[in-house]
Amino acid sequence: MAQQGLQLDEDKYSCSICLDLLKDPVTIPCGHSYCMSCIGTHWDEEDHRKIYSCPQCRETFKRKPVLKKSTILADLVEDLKKTGLRAEPDDxxxxxxxxxxxxxxxxxxxxxxxxxxxxxxxxxxxxxxxxxxxxxxxxxxxxxxxxxxxxxxxxxxxxxxxxxxxxxxxxxxxxxxxxxNKDHKKGSAAAEMSGKQKKLLVRRQQIQKGIWDREKEVKLLRQEVEAINASADKAVEDSEKIFTELIRLAWKRSADVQQQIRSQQESEVSRVRELQEKLEREITQLKKKDAELEKLSNSDHNRFLLNYPSLSIPSDATHSSSIKIRPLRYFEDVTTTVSELRDKLQDILRDTWTDISDAVAEVDVLLSEPEPKTRAGFLKYSQEITLNPNTANSHLLLSDGNRKATVLKQKQVQQEAPKRLMMTPKEHQGFLNRPCVAFLHATITSYTRYMPR
The missing domain is CATH 4.10.830 (30s Ribosomal Protein S14; Chain N)
Structure with missing residues (x-):
């Protein structure tokens, strides 16, 4: 009988995908077990959605779970194969x-x-x-x-x-x-059963319609889930592309600024070095001229007088006072301009981020709003309620513009109002079905239940 008992539990160790005994069993986070190859193939088909689900309970996982062989479950399946499967009976x-x-x-x-x-x-x-x-x-x-x-x-x-x-x-x-021997009772019982069966049929039709309506709504909700997931995936992908383009554009502008700075740097350095080399050549010539004049001044009278006219001619060298350096900050202004651009981008991102967050928060698929949990949430639905003295209970004293009701022990003497009983039963029921009126009616009823009559 132990073998038979194990055979009856074979379904517990079967894969719900291939309907065979588990091969290389793995257990996913929701607790269900499958063949490693079966669940792997199932998830490969869901790779395009980037959402992985359990075929039995439909629980979803944002990341594909890592599959590891369950050694305990594998040993149980092997024991079941050895001892649980009874031999095929004779023909x-x-x-x-x-x-x-x-x-x-x-x-x-x-x-x-x-x-x-x-x-x-x-x-x-x-x-x-x-x-x-x-x-x-x-x-x-x-x-x-x-x-x-x-x-x-x-x-x-x-x-x-x-x-x-x-x-x-x-x-x-x-x-x-x-x-x-109870035929005389069967007739009445059959008639009663027939009547109740008709009522039961109507009730079943109502239930079946409710089932059909809810199944239709469930199907609609499943489609909405797929649409939400697809829309969210596309929004994330598009947003990533746009931000990548912005980053690429910023890097391109950065490279352009660097290139312009380096080009201007080379141009200005070249101009300065040309002038520097010219001045150094003039310095060499002036030093050579000064040495000749010194040598002339130390020569004898005849030689001095002979060479003086040729050496005393002034040179055309550039005077140092002709070079003027403008008091510039060189490339510091470029840094200032780039900083201003950064500040403007930060302001734009800060302003647009609020719009983006509001656009994400405004995504609301279901028409029904969640039930409020805080006082501020309830105050959104608050209304000014005024009581009608023509329909108020005789033990209630109205004040503060008919917005306040005080419970009295003694019954008030009220005059018959022409509009006091002009409301039809249907209008009265519709009036009581209003949320605020229903709450107030229930409160007043609880107070007046224990009043003296």
Whole structure:
């Protein structure tokens, strides 16, 4: 019987995708187990959605769970394969035409070995074993199976039928004989049952319509979930592309500024160095001229007078006072301009971020608003309520512009108002069904219930 018990639990160790015993079993975060290859193939088909779900409970995971083999579950499946799977019965054990088949077997029917008069049903040797093991079932009466015996079981009461004493000699059970003595009650019972069955049919139709409506709404909600996920994925992808383009544009502008700065740097440095080299050449010439003049000043009278005219001619060298350096900050102004651009971008991003956040928060698929949880949330639905003195209870004193009601112990003397009872029952019910009026009506009723009459 241990083997049979294990066989009955085979479904617990079967994969709900391939409907076979688990192979390389893995358990996902929701607790359900599958073959590693089956759940892997299932999730590969969902890669385009970037959302992975359990085929049984439909729980979703934003990231694909890491699959690891469950060693304990794998050992259980191996033990089940070794000890739980009973050998295939011999061919003669199966029911053939003319044999009584087991009523419990769900696959190929085995031949019945006993028939239980209490159940009543036919059992093969495997399914008959509980009648030998379970104390409540041991009291059942077992007989050899027979097709004629099964035909003599009352289809209405499940009891063995016997030949009745009526002239027509019909097979019937004792409960049928008892029912025949109550024919006078059957008519009324049948009529009552027919009426209730009609009401039951109407009720079932209402329930079925409710089921159909809700299934339609569930289908709509599933479509909305898919649409929300697709829209959110596209918004994230598009936003990422736009921000990437902005970053790429900023880097391009940065590279352009660097190139312009370096180009201007080379131009200005080249101009300065050209002037510097020219001045250095002039310095060399002036030094050479000064040395010649010094040499002339130290020569004798004849030589001095002879060479003086040629050496005393002034040179055309550039005077240092002709070079003027403008008091510039060089490239500091560029840094200032870029900083101003950064500040403007920050202001734009700060202003537009509020608009973006508001646009995201305004996404609301369901029309119904969530139930408020705070006082500020309830105050959005607050209204100024005024009570009608023509319809107010005689134990209520109205004040503060008919917005305040005070409960009095003594009944007030009220004049008959022409509009006091002009409201129709339908209008009165509609008036009471208003949320604020219903709440006030319930409060007043609780107060006036215990007032003296």
């Amino acid at each position: 003669h054990c199966y029911a053939r035409p003319g044999d009584v088949a087991c009523d419990v077997c769900t696959q190929r029917k085995l031949k019945a070995v006993k028939f239980c008069l209490t159940c009543p049903a036919s059992y093969c040797e495997y399914h008959l074993q509980p009648h030998y093991d379970a104390p409540p079932l041991q009291k059942h009466k077992l007989v050899d199976p027979s097709k004629k015996l099964q035909e003599n079981i009352c289809p209405h009461h499940g009891e063995a039928m016997e030949m009745s004493g009526h002239p027509d000699q019909q097979w019937t059970c004792f409960l049928c004989l008892t029912d025949e």
